[in-house]
Amino acid sequence: MEKFEPRIVGFLCRWCSYAGADNAGVSRMEYPPNLRVIKVMCSSRINPTIILKAFNEGADGVLIAGCHPGDCHYVKGNYFTRRRIALVKKLLEYVGIEPKRLRIEWVSASEGNKFAALVKEMTNELRELGPIKNG
Amino acid sequence: MDKQDELRKKARGLLESKKVEQIIGYAKGSNSTRTTPKFVSDKNKTEELVWNSFCTNNLTSYLKGIKNKTAIVVKGCDSRALVEMLKAKQVERENLCIIGVCCDGIVDSGKLFQKIKFDPNRDEVKEDIENLFIHKNKISKKDVLLDKCLFCEYKIPVIFDTLIGKETKERIKDEFLDVKEIEKMSAEGKKKFWKGQFEKCIGCFACRNVCPICYCEKCVLESRDPELVSSDENDRWLFHLVRAYHTTGRCVDCGECERVCPVRIPLRKLYRKLQKDVKEVFGYSAGVDPEEKNVLMDFKIDEEP
Numbered sequence: 553m554e555k556f557e558p559r560i561v562g563f564l565c566r567w568c569s570y571a572g573a574d575n576a577g578v579s580r581m582e583y584p585p586n587l588r589v590i591k592v593m594c595s596s597r598i599n600p601t602i603i604l605k606a607f608n609e610g611a612d613g614v615l616i617a618g619c620h621p622g623d624c625h626y627v628k629g630n631y632f633t634r635r636r637i638a639l640v641k642k643l644l645e646y647v648g649i650e651p652k653r654l655r656i657e658w659v660s661a662s663e664g665n666k667f668a669a670l671v672k673e674m675t676n677e678l679r680e681l682g683p684i685k686n687g
Numbered sequence: 688m689d690k691q692d693e694l695r696k697k698a699r700g701l702l703e704s705k706k707v708e709q710i711i712g713y714a715k716g717s718n719s720t721r722t723t724p725k726f727v728s729d730k731n732k733t734e735e736l737v738w739n740s741f742c743t744n745n746l747t748s749y750l751k752g753i754k755n756k757t758a759i760v761v762k763g764c765d766s767r768a769l770v771e772m773l774k775a776k777q778v779e780r781e782n783l784c785i786i787g788v789c790c791d792g793i794v795d796s797g798k799l800f801q802k803i804k805f806d807p808n809r810d811e812v813k814e815d816i817e818n819l820f821i822h823k824n825k826i827s828k829k830d831v832l833l834d835k836c837l838f839c840e841y842k843i844p845v846i847f848d849t850l851i852g853k854e855t856k857e858r859i860k861d862e863f864l865d866v867k868e869i870e871k872m873s874a875e876g877k878k879k880f881w882k883g884q885f886e887k888c889i890g891c892f893a894c895r896n897v898c899p900i901c902y903c904e905k906c907v908l909e910s911r912d913p914e915l916v917s918s919d920e921n922d923r924w925l926f927h928l929v930r931a932y933h934t935t936g937r938c939v940d941c942g943e944c945e946r947v948c949p950v951r952i953p954l955r956k957l958y959r960k961l962q963k964d965v966k967e968v969f970g971y972s973a974g975v976d977p978e979e980k981n982v983l984m985d986f987k988i989d990e991e992p
Contacts, residue, residue: 600932601907601915604925605915634990638968640932642964643928643960645874646869646877647877647928648879685878
């Protein structure tokens, strides 16, 4: 049987995390190609509807990365994200989707190594969990 | 004087003094276990208003878009929905006269039919504070209450202009037992349970239409450009989860969605999960304080939710 490769949708904030991913690339760090990046202006831009839709369309995991709390380009966007995602996670768990499949992380523009390590870790976790068998 | 007489008298007074142009209340329904929403604007017709254990509807949904001075009859749970509507500026407080009724719980006619055989089209149902009387049988209301009324913390409306009935201090703490039951299931079990429930959905939008806190002019569930949630059967899961998430910090557990669902999806079990989380994690309950900010529109700098 072919090895299972998870598909991860990554929503990266334009100011910190996308630049962080860029930094990882420029520094020639290696990370698994399982992540599909979508650039958004702010992590608070990500409507939970979109996260749920990603899972419904067959994504095995969703990564949301934004500026560290306190560093948001729009001053307080990521504080809202933090509350929102915490509740989405609990809701997903309630309908039988492992909370590990949704991840929220803070990655700054200079943390290329953190970003690479994060994607590696998440991909490995999802490989273990296996494909999402959705309702 | 019982609550119904008190209600009629107050309603007549309000219309006579021209404080309000219309009253939204309940009237006798098609049989003895039903009531129907009623708009009264003629002071001579206030005798048509009723109050009994079958006043199930949450009338606040009818306030959407109403511009003239209106009085509305609310139970405890309905009043919380009204608070949420006021918070979202969907109704103007100056236009409202809130007639709060102290509620002893609403009877579930389904449970009643299981308990005793009778023909609601012919047989009359009489009641006092604690019991229902059909023929010569006495049935304790406590045994046939709606599920949502079994754990009611708001028997007295949280917001009102005039109060009908006696204030009681009784509060039954809601322990979210139904939610905890599902939380105990395995991931596979949960998936299977909800899949079975959502498969029944026929996409009729009744739950959305009846919901007092669903007032968006353009609903995300109906949007076709961009099409986030399609009308396809594969998207039923998404439909319900998106709707559930939209109720976060606003759903007051009035139970109307579950009541109107033609295929009996236990929607309250889904929405109550978010109520439980919001309460446990952020200590927030919807529809209690009109001045309080919604839980998702607020944050604390050093919290770790």
